[in-house]
Amino acid sequence: QSALTQPASVSGSPGQSITISCAGTNSDIGSYNLVSWYQQHPGKAPQLMIYEVSKRPSGVSSRFSGSKSGNTASLTISGLQAEDEADYLCCSYVGSRNFAYVFGTGTKVTVL
């Protein structure tokens, strides 16, 4: 199972909106509405930001939103803030037959 494809880096100025893509196949993202997104600051554990494509866990800012179209999922951060500078990773369930999840390659978000 190959990793999902994300851009290596995305940048934006404070207050702007950015979108991170996560490209998969019809065996993973295309087959399940079970995409999740994680924020990871250097040296820290990942934090769940989005699950089931577009749902936010309690405590996660509404500035974070998720969507999916076909085999590609997206994470949008609106009103970009300095604290949003981190790595972001997507993940998709790939089915009980494989008992597996596949993560994305990761995107470094830089706030200019």
Place this chain on the structure above:
Amino acid sequence: EVQLVESGGDLVQPGGSLRLSCAASGFIFSTYWMHWVRQVPGKGLVWLSHIHNDGSKTGYADSVKGRFTISRDNAKNTLYLEMNSLSAEDTAVYFCASGYNYAFDIWGQGTMVTVSS
């Protein structure tokens, strides 16, 4: 406070074995699927294994199937990962995480495993 705390990471020689532990607190451990995920420093996350709430079902990534064994002791609120036949490619930070709607919502801080002679 809800938390997961991993332990057991160490320097081990190629071909060696290691057992990781993940102690849970602050939530009802026995009601959650649990997972192990690893990350080579500077690289992405890789899902390794999961185990059902009661331990009756397990699953593994192909890269560790037959070498790693996941288990849990709900009485001790602890998750384990037994790792055998380790190679340099297994060098990584190992995280445990609780499952929530096919996502991973509570993560430990990670424990470093280094495989080297």
